[in-house]
Amino acid sequence: MPEVKTQDNLVQETTSSEPDALEASENAYNWRRGVFFNATIVGLAAFAAPGLWNAMQSVGAGGQQTPYLVMAGNAILFATMTFACLTGSIVANRFGLKAALIFGTTGYVLYSAALYANNRYGTVWFIYLGSAACGLSAGIFWSAEGSIMLSYPEPEKRGRYLSYWLAYRNSGSILGGAINLAFNYAGRTTGKLDWRTYIVFVVLLFTTLLFGAFLDWTSLSFNRRARYGFIFMMSLIGACWVWGTIVQVGYTEAKPSLDWNDDGFGRGWALYIFWSINFSLAYNYGFWLIGLMARDPKEVVRYMSVARAVEAAGQCIASGISSTSAPVGEITSQVIKSRWLTLSQLTVPLGLNFALWGFASVPGYLVVRQAGIIHHGPEKPVASE
Numbered sequence: 528m529p530e531v532k533t534q535d536n537l538v539q540e541t542t543s544s545e546p547d548a549l550e551a552s553e554n555a556y557n558w559r560r561g562v563f564f565n566a567t568i569v570g571l572a573a574f575a576a577p578g579l580w581n582a583m584q585s586v587g588a589g590g591q592q593t594p595y596l597v598m599a600g601n602a603i604l605f606a607t608m609t610f611a612c613l614t615g616s617i618v619a620n621r622f623g624l625k626a627a628l629i630f631g632t633t634g635y636v637l638y639s640a641a642l643y644a645n646n647r648y649g650t651v652w653f654i655y656l657g658s659a660a661c662g663l664s665a666g667i668f669w670s671a672e673g674s675i676m677l678s679y680p681e682p683e684k685r686g687r688y689l690s691y692w693l694a695y696r697n698s699g700s701i702l703g704g705a706i707n708l709a710f711n712y713a714g715r716t717t718g719k720l721d722w723r724t725y726i727v728f729v730v731l732l733f734t735t736l737l738f739g740a741f742l743d744w745t746s747l748s749f750n751r752r753a754r755y756g757f758i759f760m761m762s763l764i765g766a767c768w769v770w771g772t773i774v775q776v777g778y779t780e781a782k783p784s785l786d787w788n789d790d791g792f793g794r795g796w797a798l799y800i801f802w803s804i805n806f807s808l809a810y811n812y813g814f815w816l817i818g819l820m821a822r823d824p825k826e827v828v829r830y831m832s833v834a835r836a837v838e839a840a841g842q843c844i845a846s847g848i849s850s851t852s853a854p855v856g857e858i859t860s861q862v863i864k865s866r867w868l869t870l871s872q873l874t875v876p877l878g879l880n881f882a883l884w885g886f887a888s889v890p891g892y893l894v895v896r897q898a899g900i901i902h903h904g905p906e907k908p909v910a911s912e
Contacts, residue, residue, distance in 0.1 A: 562679050566688050569628070569675050570695030576632045576668060578699025580661075583642060596651065597642070600658035604638070605843035607659050611666020612836035616828040624671050624828075631668020634661035666839065673831040677818040685818050689811050697807065749819060753898035756812055761888045764805045767798065768884060772877055774798050819898055 558564060619627045634657075641657030644650040672692075680688040747755070774794050785792040817834060821827040 562681070562684075562688065565679055566676065566691055569672050570692045572628060572632065572668075573672055573692060574695040574698050576635045577665065578696050579702070580635055580638065580665075581696075581699040582702040583639065596645070596654055600641075600654040602843055603655055604658040604662040604665070605839045607662030608666040608669070608839040609836050609843060611663050612670055612832050612839055613666075615667050615670025615832040615835070616825075618667050619671055619674060619828050619832075620825060624675055627667050627671035628675070631664050631666075631671055634664030637661060662839075666835070669835040669839070670828065670832040673814060673817075673835060674824070674828040677814060677821070677827045677831065678824045682818070686811065686815050689814050693807060693810055750896070750898055753816065753819070753895045754892075757892060757895045760805070760808050760812055761884070761891070763801070763808070765884055765888075767801045767805055768877075768880055771798055771802070775877075816895070816898065 615627070618630075638657040638661035641650070641653040644653045676689055676692045677685065777791075778795065783789075783791055785795070813834060814831075817830045818827065821830050
């Protein structure tokens with residue numbers, strides 16, 4: 528006669544089967560679903576899309592003789608990207624991050640084809656079309672990649688994974704430097720990069736990893752890490768702007784054409800290293816802070832989309848300024864040699880740079896000082912202030 532299972536029997540069987548089910552679940556873990564593997568996939572996508580775009584820019588205005596057309600195209604690209612980033616959260620939440628990431632790579636193909644057509648056949652309209660298409664898709668890509676890299680890693684490992692992802696992104700510029708070196712190492716014409724570019728990015732990647740490790744250092748509370756990191760980053764940026772002003776005044780007056788073994792090359796090269804470090808630190812810190820403030824993955828996507836839109840808007844303005852020669856360039860060469868006019872040329876852009884630095888520092892710190900206190904995010908502070 529079959530055994531009748533009472534309620535107690537069922538409860539006992541269910542309880543005893545839970546460890547077996549848990550063990551089976553652990554054994555079923557697939558490494559392809561792990562954080563490291565997915566971070567690597569996003570990193571490779573970042574290298575193949577925006578990374579290679581950076582490589583094309585590293586060969587000097589996309590490899591063109593003059594930068595104005597390509598920079599005008601980049602202004603269109605980043606203007607379109609600003610809008611696309613703002614709608615990136617809608618696309619990602621509607622179709623998923625994977626679909627958004629795949630779609631985001633499509634425009635880069637058109638952009639590279641446009642550069643080729645212009646270089647080979649002088650096609651101008653394709654530059655504008657390719658730039659607009661790239662901006663539309665890249666805005667979605669930027670929102671998706673950042674959201675993945677903030678949502679997937681554990682909170683205590685987020686800074687290091689951000690550094691790992693940015694290493695792939697910056698590797699595109701290394702490729703651009705390699706192309707420059709291969710084709711132009713023996714040349715004596717202006718506009719090329721040199722082998723020392725490699726040192727720039729080695730230092731850049733190493734500094735990024737150190738900064739990411741600091742942001743994950745649990746011996747300090749969230750609040751202290753946020754405040755100390757922000758103060759260090761903004762102080763370094765401000766010091767580099769002062770340094771850059773001094774170097775640029777000298778370059779504007781003398782207008783030198785420097786090779787790597789010429790006197791005066793080291794001043795600009797060393798400054799370029801520190802500006803590259805500043806860029807990487809700002810990326811790493813900004814994304815880490817967004818991950819700290821966001822309370823769920825959907826909020827991460829929204830915050831990331833807004834942040835990338837602001838970034839794209841800034842690059843749009845910079846590209847627009849670089850797309851035309853300076854208005855005073857039409858003035859006679861005798862007048863341009865005037866020291867007063869030389870300094871006046873730099874007053875407006877340098878004034879804007881310092882004003883934006885101050886504008887970002889003060890309200891930025893008002894937000895940062897509450898990190899880990901008001902904006903707990905997915906991780907609580909490990910120590911009270």
